[in-house]
Amino acid sequence: MSQRNWSTHHYLTTGLLTSLILIFYTSCQSDNNLPPADPDNGGLFLPDGFEAIVVVDSIGRARHLTVNENGDIYVKLRVPNEEGQGIVALRDSNGDGKADRVETFGEYSDTGNYGTGMEIYNGYLYFSTAGEVYRTKIDPEKLVPEGEVELIMKDDYKNAVHGYEHIAKPLAFDQEGNMYVPFGSPGDVCQEFNRRPGAPGMDPCPELEWHGGIWRFDANKLNQTQQDGYRYATGIRSVVAMDWNKDENSLYVVQHGRDNLHRTWPDLFSRWESALLPSEEFFKVEDGTDGGWPYYYYDHLQEKKLLNPEYGGDKTLATGAENVESPLLGFPGHFAPNDLYFYQGEQFPERYKSGAFVAFHGSTIRGPYPQGGYFVGFVPFENGKPSGPWEVFADGFAQLDTIVNTGDAAARPMGISMGPDGSLYITESVQGKIWRVMYTGEKEDFGAEALAELEERKNTRTNIKNPDEEADNLEKGLLETGAQTYNIYCATCHQANGKGDGTRFPPLAETEWVTRNNKRLISLVLNGMEGQIEVNEVEYNGIMPAHSFLSDVEVAGVLTYIRKNFGNNSSSISATEVAKVRNELQ
Incomplete structure (x- = not known):
């Protein structure tokens, strides 16, 4: 307490002095010299x-x-x-x-x-x-x-x-x-x-x-x-x-x-x-x-x-x-x-x-x-x-x-x-x-x-508790082959909304990597990719594993699903196209 405050106290009655000390003590206890928190x-x-x-x-x-x-x-x-x-x-x-x-x-x-x-x-x-x-x-x-x-x-x-x-x-x-x-x-x-x-x-x-x-x-x-x-x-x-x-x-x-x-x-x-x-x-x-x-x-x-x-x-x-x-x-x-x-x-x-x-x-x-x-x-x-x-x-x-x-x-x-x-x-x-x-x-x-x-x-809370195997399944009712394949093999990295995670995995939404050049897209899925690429003016440097273990029908289905979702509106890819590219790569 400052010298000025102590001088003032000398002119106060004992009762008032005691009250002021209690107020001062309570104030210090309540904030501990900490700043006020945000209301929320x-x-x-x-x-x-x-x-x-x-x-x-x-x-x-x-x-x-x-x-x-x-x-x-x-x-x-x-x-x-x-x-x-x-x-x-x-x-x-x-x-x-x-x-x-x-x-x-x-x-x-x-x-x-x-x-x-x-x-x-x-x-x-x-x-x-x-x-x-x-x-x-x-x-x-x-x-x-x-x-x-x-x-x-x-x-x-x-x-x-x-x-x-x-x-x-x-x-x-x-x-x-x-x-x-x-x-x-x-x-x-x-x-x-x-x-x-x-x-x-x-x-x-x-x-x-x-x-x-x-x-x-x-x-x-x-x-x-x-x-x-x-x-x-x-x-x-x-x-x-x-x-x-x-x-x-x-x-x-x-x-x-x-x-x-x-x-x-x-x-x-x-x-x-x-x-x-x-x-x-x-x-x-x-x-x-x-x-x-x-x-x-x-x-x-x-x-x-x-x-x-x-x-x-x-x-x-x-x-x-x-x-x-x-x-x-x-x-x-x-x-x-x-x-x-x-x-x-x-x-x-x-x-x-x-x-x-x-x-x-x-x-x-x-x-x-x-x-x-x-x-x-x-x-x-x-x-x-x-x-x-x-x-x-x-x-x-x-x-x-x-x-x-x-x-x-x-x-x-x-x-x-x-x-x-x-x-x-x-x-x-x-x-x-x-x-x-x-x-x-x-x-x-x-x-x-x-x-x-x-x-x-x-x-x-769903972000903390163990999910219920049935009630918390967010895919209930999703039966399309392409959607199921995507959620098993792709959504873990590129996310269920196709926007990537913003750090390691690029988006599939509204990008030329998805909407153009069918052969390049099929090859990427079959062979995987390693190294730096640019997607929507953002650089990514990671590893996409090869998915050649998927059948031609599964590859065609998942790529068609991607090309028709997440804001994309491109043509389908057929199993025949996939088979042709697979043969060329072998």
């Missing part, structure tokens, strides 16, 4: 006692973020802007909770479009692209670092086998000067012919020598390649969610599970099972951990590690599973865990201390059932292990009840970090909005009742 909490559903404010909106497709000790926020964009700058710096100068300074910066080489990592470590801002890890020195007096950008590690891609799919490079740091970087699997489940239905897995899997694991590097050594690192853990397919748990002095990750069990093994897995399985696995990762990929997957419904069908699995066999690491817990399949953060602050109620927040970016391949994820979950922890089932912490990002196509979601939660006062910051990847989540209730009163509404959402 920025559209989020939160536990009772929590509130949220939108710090900034529409900064670009945001990935991970980190918050400095002075409250400055740094966000990694998925792709650099037109000036080649891919980092956004934010500052709230007046304490109202809104960023009033927003600056984009960064001068570095970016070899891919999957930038994600963003961490502050020992006074440096570390960040990653698809192929590099950089750092730059932070000056706390300046929002934008002015120091040299140093290359810490470069992925030279020399060790990729059969392409390279899972290239995100989140970052984590221990307390001894080490940096941890995942190198995801080049394919889905180490098949000789990637993603081909019925194709067996390679045994031993050659990809495990350089991929499907976590590598440890010297955080301060410049110009390293993967060969300079140490393979810390293996058998981990794809990691975007990763954090160093300071309480346990250990690395934790949440793995993205494999794809399309029904598409590749339709006689073994139903479409309902394929929507829920395999689980997204939450691991504690220690030196030498083997998570079991590609030989095993986790089934959270049975709470068992099982053999993948590519290696002889039949949904019950667990031969050898005792020799690989089981997860701490398994989340429902395809939730897409994209960030993990162990809470170390003092602002939230005690039950959140040392617990794990997980940002579920949301599925693309759950059809014909509603897409799942699109929320931030929480796992309570005690002694380094979950002490209860996972919970819903923040929902409402998608702003709709049933998410049919990924592109329908207004926002997809992506990154999580904590501010110096214990507030939690969350990014989303569609437009680039950032929320600040704060606790303004009475901490001693927080309990199960505060979680009741979100527990109900966990059991009722």
Whole structure:
């Protein structure tokens, strides 16, 4: 309290002085020096006692973020802007909770479009692209670092086998000067012919020598390649969610599970099972951990590690599973865990201390059932292990009840970090909005009742609950051969509305790739495609597997369906045309 206020108090009666002190105390208790929240909490559903404010909106497709000790926020964009700058710096100068300074910066080489990592470590801002890890020195007096950008590690891609799919490079740091970087699997489940239905897995899997694991590097050594690192853990397919748990002095990750069990093994897995399985696995990762990929997957419904069908699995066999690491817990399949953060602050109620927040970016391949994820979950922890089932912490990002196509979601939660006062910051990847989540209730009163509404959402919302096999099937009544083929083999990537997912998979709607040149279109389906293409003035760089296993009638049907839907209005393609092109290609 200022000297002027204390001087004034000397002239007040004791009763009035007591009243003023009580008012002042109550005011401080109610806001804890936090800014006022948005009236609608920025559209989020939160536990009772929590509130949220939108710090900034529409900064670009945001990935991970980190918050400095002075409250400055740094966000990694998925792709650099037109000036080649891919980092956004934010500052709230007046304490109202809104960023009033927003600056984009960064001068570095970016070899891919999957930038994600963003961490502050020992006074440096570390960040990653698809192929590099950089750092730059932070000056706390300046929002934008002015120091040299140093290359810490470069992925030279020399060790990729059969392409390279899972290239995100989140970052984590221990307390001894080490940096941890995942190198995801080049394919889905180490098949000789990637993603081909019925194709067996390679045994031993050659990809495990350089991929499907976590590598440890010297955080301060410049110009390293993967060969300079140490393979810390293996058998981990794809990691975007990763954090160093300071309480346990250990690395934790949440793995993205494999794809399309029904598409590749339709006689073994139903479409309902394929929507829920395999689980997204939450691991504690220690030196030498083997998570079991590609030989095993986790089934959270049975709470068992099982053999993948590519290696002889039949949904019950667990031969050898005792020799690989089981997860701490398994989340429902395809939730897409994209960030993990162990809470170390003092602002939230005690039950959140040392617990794990997980940002579920949301599925693309759950059809014909509603897409799942699109929320931030929480796992309570005690002694380094979950002490209860996972919970819903923040929902409402998608702003709709049933998410049919990924592109329908207004926002997809992506990154999580904590501010110096214990507030939690969350990014989303569609437009680039950032929320600040704060606790303004009475901490001693927080309990199960505060979680009741979100527990109900966990059991009722279509993006969170296990779908009912019949009632939640969005394809009921869809009988056309072309439509069914599309939804089995194409909608997982290009989405049920044909608009793609906006990141990796291009749209089929109103594009010359679909409406012109029948031979090229048929050839693309039969042979697949790999490499960069431009669709509707947007570049995509991914892998479309060959679908030559489809019959001529199925190829003709699905292409006719595509050419007459999604805003397209082109002529049919016949099985005769498909057979002719197939013969020419052989």
